[in-house]
Amino acid sequence: MRNILLLLFSLAGGLTLSGITANVYRLIAKTKPETRAATYTYYGVMLLAGPSVLVDNSTRSFRKKECSRTAYGFALGLAAYWSFMLGAILVEIAI
Secondary structure (H helix, E strand, O other), X not given: OHHHHHHXXXXXXXXXXXXXXHHHHHHHOOOOOOOHHHHHHHHHHHHHHHHHHHHHHHHHXXXXXXXXXXXXXXXXXXXXXXXXXXXXXXXXXXX
16 A cells, blocks of 8 residues: 555656646746757756646647547656656655
């Protein structure tokens, strides 16, 4: 039971970290990075914000009927795994 709770906590923590990072970046940054430093910063932020952005973009595409259910499921699975890995790192740092 402890392992299942740790898995769920890691998944939720990673998705929360991703959402907070994505929203703070959207508030601060311009739409497109223009300099090399801004591009590298964008890539660094996307390492943390990636799962939230991926879920948002894939859900938007799925609702517009631009992708299949299989592609949408793959994107959600990838985002879940990415969130879990971020959350596992977060839990490891906290412990």
